């Protein structure tokens with residue numbers, strides 16, 4: 001705890017030397033998952049059934065495989081080819097039994113993972129989209145679940161009603177070329193309103209009225225945005241970019257997006273960002289192979305985690321406490337170096 005407190009007030013580049021000067025050990029991962037044959041491009045913790053003791057984590061790889069580890073016994077319990085020869089850009093756990101995956105230039109698939117040989121239960125095609133965007137799901141109410149996925153073409157987003165298998169809308173800016181490639185869609189819930197935030201290569205961040213394919217509001221940032229995350233409680237979010245710049249934004253009740261803060265990290269390129277479920281911290285995975293942690297309130301740098309040898313492609317927080325790894329929220333990072341590191345830090 002003393003270490004955590006002391007490092008809150010120092011600048012990012014001095015953090016690592018500070019750790020060594022104080023004689024405090026630099027934090028290490030609590031565990032590292034190996035066994036992937038190719039870069040790890042997506043990671044998610046699975047939902048836990050009531051009364052279930054084991055926690056599981058899933059990783060997707062550049063060669064289209066999904067690997068499942070049991071974190072109690074720390075072993076791989078399943079591996080299958082989810083998307084033939086194409087990288088997996090998104091994994092999402094809907095329930096302890098259902099895992100979603102998205103393959104690049106392929107499709108979004110839902111898997112029943114109850115047995116050790118998971119089986120496909122639904123497929124939603126991606127149309128002519130060649131980028132690296134992920135998809136996103138939101139449970140609107142008991143009868144409706146919405147899926148947003150990349151395409152058609154490089155600039156579009158398609159919205160599906162998952163259970164009805166009905167394509168609700170296609171979101172395409174009128175002047176699509178000026179927006180550039182679609183980078184990532186993200187559902188945003190504001191009290192009773194659900195809108196879809198979409199990042200574009202040109203730096204535009206738009207909020208869509210997904211039911212009517214209309215832009216509600218938008219904002220322009222100076223950089224190419226790579227990833228977005230949002231905390232419903234504080235109604236603020238983080239955007240990581242292809243440069244050193246990070247943006248903190250808020251959405252007000254008129255659905256107006258505004259930038260609250262802008263700051264820089266040492267090296268350019270953030271591939272993935274996530275807010276811890278309690279809203280207190282956020283974490284970013286960098287092209288420079290580092291993981292950076294910040295306080296949500298003041299965006300103070302808290303730690304730079306150095307373990308991976310190549311780009312950190314994806315990061316995720318556990319949905320709750322994981323006792324088998326020391327308790328508290330666990331942060332997972334998947335890397336091009338083919339490993340997944342697990343961290344128990346600032347709990």
Ligand SMILES: *[C@@H]1O[C@H](CO)[C@@H](O)[C@H](O)[C@H]1NC(C)=O
Pocket residue numbers: 140141142143144
């Ligand atoms: C659930 O949400 C959908 C989409 O907003 C809406 O059309 C539907 O009426 C809602 N259903 C109920 C039971 O509230």
Ligand SMILES: *[C@@H]1O[C@H](CO)[C@@H](O)[C@H](O)[C@H]1NC(C)=O
Pocket residue numbers: 141142
């Ligand atoms: C959804 O279903 C659950 C359990 O059936 C019920 O407790 C809850 O009130 C429902 N929620 C809504 C928004 O209808």
Ligand SMILES: *[C@@H]1O[C@H](CO)[C@@H](O)[C@H](O)[C@H]1NC(C)=O
Pocket residue numbers: 254256257258259
């Ligand atoms: C939206 O937010 C921006 C930046 O804070 C502000 O300049 C603008 O007036 C706001 N627009 C509306 C419609 O509230």
